[in-house]
Amino acid sequence: MNKIMISPSRYVQGADAIADLGKHVAPLGTKALVLGGKRGLGAIENLLSASLKEQQMDYTIEYFGGECSRPEIDRIVSVIKQNNLNIIIGVGGGKALDTAKAAAYTAKIPVAIVPTIATTDAPCSALSVIYTPEGVFDSYLVLPKNPDLVLVDTAIIAQAPARLFVSGMGDALATWFEADACAKAFAGNLPGGLSTAAALCLAKLCYDILMEYGFRAKLALEQGVATEAVEKVVEANTLLSGLGFESSGLAAAHAVHNGFTVLEETHQAYHGEKVSFGTLVQLVLENRTTAEIEKVLSFCKSVGLPITLKQIGISEVTPDKIRKVAEATCAPGETIYNQPFSVNATSVYAAILAADAIGRAYLKQD
Structure with a gap:
């Protein structure tokens, strides 16, 4: 290919x-x-x-x-x-x-x-x-x-509500992790090929900019001003995330977002907010290190991105609801099959509940 x-x-x-x-x-x-x-x-x-x-x-x-x-x-x-x-x-x-x-x-x-x-x-x-x-x-x-x-x-x-800008960071947050998963799996990208080294570098740069400038950019946006930190994060949200995801590929995070759309109570959450939680689910599926997961949790908490099911609108978590989400996440043709290992609705169900538990435990640390 x-x-x-x-x-x-x-x-x-x-x-x-x-x-x-x-x-x-x-x-x-x-x-x-x-x-x-x-x-x-x-x-x-x-x-x-x-x-x-x-x-x-x-x-x-x-x-x-x-x-x-x-x-x-x-x-x-x-x-x-x-x-x-x-x-x-x-x-x-x-x-x-x-x-x-x-x-x-x-x-x-x-x-x-x-x-x-x-x-x-x-x-x-x-x-x-x-x-x-x-x-x-x-x-x-x-x-x-x-x-x-x-x-x-x-x-x-800079004049738009800060929550929308933060949602964009949630969407961009998934870019590097999904690109990395696709590269490891030799999965095809959106134009039907494999990722270039340039696309992977852009995806990683997107993540690095968020970690370095995301919190400062959010504070500036809350004041309605466009600082250089805002310029960098706008480029990450818009250009780097766009190039990174389609030229490297999507994986679990966006599939989990799509799964959540079957629950009406999540419709009040923005796309990037659900993708943000989907990123945490992907990190659990991949059994990433505690340090990697805590870095993402810390970033999400600092800018106001959701890390629990309740924060994306699911106030009453039931097995039936989460199974529906897991099954929709694993629908035929979904991007979750770009992960470099076998996945099914059972493993996704477990990862969603585990990610929620991790998020709730992190919030209780204060």
């Missing part, structure tokens, strides 16, 4: 970068569909409009329906065709951006991505996570290429 690494065509990051959006988008198309939620678009609509008008670009605004589902993707494609649009600009969080990528792929037009929160690694990836209209995980849609442009304005990111 060949080694393959993929990435966005262009990545732009910095305070007030939105002012240059029109300049970067203009070579890609002339009539844009701007897709985003009301909150995400509301945060940047005036700046976005001014930048596009400066380049004399026509655009139509369409509000995102709330779930990256097949009906929502089809609806957006219909809007594109009805208005003869030739580029889509996705604005907002992970689900809106995944919908924009999937709709662009279906309509065969370029896509530019403008995240307003650094909450997932969705912006850079050639992947859309598809859910049912009710919010239950459905499938992964692997796209033939990454976004044509990813533009991240860190001044805008």
Whole structure:
């Protein structure tokens, strides 16, 4: 199997970068569909409009329906065709951006991505996570290429709720551990090859940045400012995690997240928050050292990421609930089979309960 690494065509990051959006988008198309939620678009609509008008670009605004589902993707494609649009600009969080990528792929037009929160690694990836209209995980849609442009304005990111930023760190936290598992298992990555040394280094750099700057970045975000620590963690959450996961692969942490979506009480937890707990489950499955696990626990506690089932919404833990999660985690085709050892619902069930016990014990140490 060949080694393959993929990435966005262009990545732009910095305070007030939105002012240059029109300049970067203009070579890609002339009539844009701007897709985003009301909150995400509301945060940047005036700046976005001014930048596009400066380049004399026509655009139509369409509000995102709330779930990256097949009906929502089809609806957006219909809007594109009805208005003869030739580029889509996705604005907002992970689900809106995944919908924009999937709709662009279906309509065969370029896509530019403008995240307003650094909450997932969705912006850079050639992947859309598809859910049912009710919010239950459905499938992964692997796209033939990454976004044509990813533009991240860190001044805008700094105005978003800190919890969203922290959730992005939870998603990024899994990157190195999943990449490491896939490399040990010689598992295929998202573009269908093996990981390059460069992709593994980016995944490890993502982890190192979180450990060094994550807590300081969170404190800065709580004050609504973008320090150099914030810049580094935004890059880790967005670019390094995105490149690391898709060019190295996913493993147990994200599969456990997908398993948790079968429990409605976890829907109030963000993607990265559930992935964070999934990372702890993966470390238990791998029987990592106490030092490695405690380093992750310490980091999660410092920034406010969940390390117990209760913290992701499961206040009443029952065997039946956890078995359902374990079985969904081990569904055919799930990424948990990229672990370098045999896994099944029984071992995942045990690891979830053990991870919860470890998290609860750690919190009691204070």
